[in-house]
Amino acid sequence: MPRPKFQTLTEQMYYILLCLSRECCGMDIMERIPAMTGGRVRVGSGTLYNLLEQFAEAGMIRETRAEGRRRSYVLTEKGKEALSGEYRRICAQAWDYRAVFGEEEPR
Amino acid sequence: MRDRKWDFIPFSYYDRTSMERHLEKRAAQGWLLERMGNLGWFYKRIAPRQLRFTVTYYLRASQFDPEPTQEQREFHDFCLQSGWKLAASSGQMQVFYNEEPDPVPIDTEPFLELERIGKMMRRVLPFQFILLVLGFWMGGSWLWSLTHSPIDLLSSSYNLATGAIWLLLFLWCAADLLSYFTWRHRAKKAAPLGEFVPTKGCHRLLLAMVGVTALALVYIFAADRKPGFRLVLLLMLAAYALMFLAVNGVKNFLKGRGASRALNRGVTLTVDVALAFVLMGAIMGGLVWGIAAGRISSMEELIDPPLSVEDLTGVEDDRYITSTQADSTFLITERNFYQHIFYDQLQPGERFATLDYTIVDVHLPLLYDWCVEELLHDRDDWTAEMEDGEEVRLYTYMAADPEPWGAEQAWQRWRAVEDAPTGEWLICWPGRIVVLEPSFELTAAQMTKAAEKLAP
DSSP, X not given: OOOOTTSSOOHHXXXXXXXXXXXXXXXXXXXXXXXXXXXXXXOXXXXXXXXXXXXXXXXXXXXXXXXXXXXXXXXXXHHHHHHHHHHXXXXXXXXXXXXXXXXXXXX | OOOEEEEOOOOOTTOXXXXXXXXXXXXXTTEEEEEEETTEEEEEEOOOOOOEEEEEEOTTOOTTOSSOOHHHHHHHHHHHHTTOEEXXXXXTEEEEEEOSSSOOOSOOOHHHHHHHHHHHHHHHHHHHHHHHHHHHHHHHHHHHHHHHOXXXXXXXXXXXXXXXXXXXXXXXXXXXXXXXXXXXXXXXXXXXXXXXXXXXXXXXXXHHHXXXXXXXXXXXXXXXXXTTHHHHHHHHHHHXXXXXXXXXXXXXXXXXXXXXXXXXXXXXXXXXXXXXXXXXXXXXXXXXXXXXXXXXXXXXXXXXXXXXXXXXXXXXXXTOEEEEEEEEXXXXXXXXXXXXXXXGGXXXXXXXXXXXXXXXEESXXXXXXXXXXXXXXXXXXXXXXXXXXXXXXXXXXXXXXXXXXXXXXXXXXXXXXXXXXXXXXXXXXXXXXXEEEESSOOOHHHHHHHHHHHXX
């Protein structure tokens, strides 16, 4: 059976939603994510464009402004829930890691 | 030095990887994609360099859009922000290039690409399945005919050429669908791991099909000797070309005038359907008129019959007419002659002799036995049900002495039920097979005379 959409978030989805905790336009996200992750996560322009559309359709973000072809978005309650759900999942994974390896720094 | 270039490579619509590699190769040769049209891709000259290309699909775009929508332009802006410049687009297909050696790809989530290509292919697949079934049916019928009645098939340039096209169409559809579903299966498995799977289409096979179709048309055109048929073929090709030009012309004209997508699509499709009916109607009407007026002949050729009733019986009668049917390819030439008198010219109770014979010249020796087999069994399906319910064949060939014919082999047709010979013969000379069906029993002298006239 197919998994419900956005039940879990990929790394790119997670950071896009995280950026949208504050209102910003799509193209700004492309610069913010590498800055936020030290260049570790890169989101392609097509992927970002598609995900913004799908998040908006799913009610996880909403459009706040449109200046010409620059549209701005912000996270909705539903988006926040998805983001915090993903955060808890990542924390649980980190907790499990520590339970196995203790507090040592991962190599 | 020319600064524009054109090529035509029929890539499968989903095969982004092959298209990207091809465009990168062209850029390294100094050609940058400028425009994509129905007749191929068009390039402009640039300094040779390493460019990265991405072929992606914008599903809301349509070939009937007068210009890119605001949303589509926004998508282009997103791509430009990360260094991807739009090279060309055609309908949903968008081609971008990047001058950076290692740019962030346009697509970085494999499941999104899988979803997008899946949606795009949902529109293409029904047509491809229809072509597959059509190719299977027509190509299969062709193969069945090849094994059961090779003479009619291999002696007709039209049958020979169209059969090859249908078979290739089937092969291409099957290979392309298999290739797509294999890619989709692998991509589905790889997507959760964040991996992209390169696509692999069958454009070489499709290119071979286009080449064979072009060669087949040239062959039909060169080989067909039936009066007027070349003109019909030319008119049909001209009709296709006219339809192609008219439909594209209407579409581009309306795009230029800024007509909406719905209006453009509606008008273009209406023109397409109306023009198809008008042109096909005109060609069919012309064909019927041409045959009725004697300008076009589908059956007869001006070939002198090598043997006549007069040669065999010595009886001259100017009411005799001979119908001729001839077909020829580089493999087999088949000629049939039927000499008879129309019934409306006969007196009541008048009896007359008729002569029906077929000459098959086999130009490729390995087909010879195959043709003999076909002729030996051409009436196997003529059966009758006996009183005890058993189904028996009405006719069979029995080996006969070839000596009177000066031939290598000869058979005489027998009525199987009565176990009695008919006056019909199958005679084999080197490279030539003749089925001789006079309405009267041949004497030894008549056999010798017929052999003189019919032997190669």
